Amino acid sequence: VHFSSLKNMSLTPQHYLASMNYGKRSGPMTIGTIAHALLLGHTEYVVFTGKVRRGKDWDAFEAQNEDKTICTQKEYDAAKRIADSVMLNNDACLALAGSHEKEIEWTGLSGRKCAGRVDVVGGRFIADFKTTRFAKPEWFQGEALRRKYHAQLAWYLDGLGGPQKDAMIVAVESSPPFAVSVFKLTPRALDEGRKQ
Numbered sequence: 001v002h003f004s005s006l007k008n009m010s011l012t013p014q015h016y017l018a019s020m021n022y023g024k025r026s027g028p029m030t031i032g033t034i035a036h037a038l039l040l041g042h043t044e045y046v047v048f049t050g051k052v053r054r055g056k057d058w059d060a061f062e063a064q065n066e067d068k069t070i071c072t073q074k075e076y077d078a079a080k081r082i083a084d085s086v087m088l089n090n091d092a093c094l095a096l097a098g099s100h101e102k103e104i105e106w107t108g109l110s111g112r113k114c115a116g117r118v119d120v121v122g123g124r125f126i127a128d129f130k131t132t133r134f135a136k137p138e139w140f141q142g143e144a145l146r147r148k149y150h151a152q153l154a155w156y157l158d159g160l161g162g163p164q165k166d167a168m169i170v171a172v173e174s175s176p177p178f179a180v181s182v183f184k185l186t187p188r189a190l191d192e193g194r195k196q
Contacts (some may be wrong), residue, residue, distance in 0.1 A: 030071050031174060034079035034132035037069070039086055039129060040119055042101035045069040045180040054176045078174070082131060085178035087172065092180050095168045096129070098122030118156045120168075126156055127168040135171045135181040144169065150185055154193035 028091040036146045046065045050057045053072070062070060071079070098120045105115045120127040128149065132140055144150065153167040167185040172178060185193075 021124045028131070028174060030069065031075050031078045031082070033069050034071050034076055035082040035086075035172070036119075036129055038079060039096060040100040043069055043097065045071055045076075048072055062168075081176075082172050082174060082178055086129075086172050086180055089180040089182070091182040092170045092172075095125070095127045095170050095182050096120050097120075098125075100129070104156070106161065111150060114155075114159060116156050116159050118160070121160070122165075125166040125168055126153065126160070127170060128153060128156075130169055130171045131174040132171050134178040135173050135179045137181055137183070140171050140181060140183070141190035142184070144171075148189075148193070148196060150189040150193035152193070153185060154190045157190065158194070 033043055034045055037045055044067070046061075046068050048058065048061050048070055049072075050061070052058065086096070096119075099122075100120055102118045102121045104118060105113065105114070108114045118126050119129050130144075130149065132143060134140060134143075150167075151168060152168070157165060157167060167190060169183045169185070170180065171183065172180045
């Protein structure tokens with residue numbers, strides 16, 4: 001069980017099943033994925049320099065790169081601006097310092113096998129990188145609750161086991177001015193996340 005699919009169970013079991021069977025990446029998700037790769041590695045990507053995502057050139061390029069994330073030059077340029085903005089923020093750099101893309105597996109309380117990939121595992125913290133429309137704290141807090149980021153980070157902390165770590169989120173806007181905010185989740189937020 002991976003959290004990215006499990007969170008859809010809070011909508012309905014049908015949403016969970018659809019996320020397992022029909023997951024589809026949108027343009028903004030591709031930009032976030034490429035920004036993530038530029039900052040943290042792991043994801044292989046290629047840039048399609050053609051004009052449109054259709055036709056013989058696109059079909060051939062897609063077939064040659066079926067195991068990679070494909071982005072357009074415009075998507076890559078946007079992702080690069082996002083990554084550059086994060087790298088100019090001292091707090092974000094500190095929150096992203098550590099082991100990147102740590103794969104974890106564990107057995108949950110129900111005996112079900114669970115897995116996840118933690119963006120950053122530092123000495124005393126974990127961190128997750130998120131793109132958003134608005135990184136302003138008052139707005140992002142609501143988005144984080146709706147998207148269940150607190151539950152995701154609690155999931156990862158439980159999977160890591162051991163001494164309790166702090167949980168951080170590095171949020172960056174996906175359009176100019178690419179504002180960056182760094183959040184430390186409270187113990188109460190993590191407890192609520194565990195309940196969900």
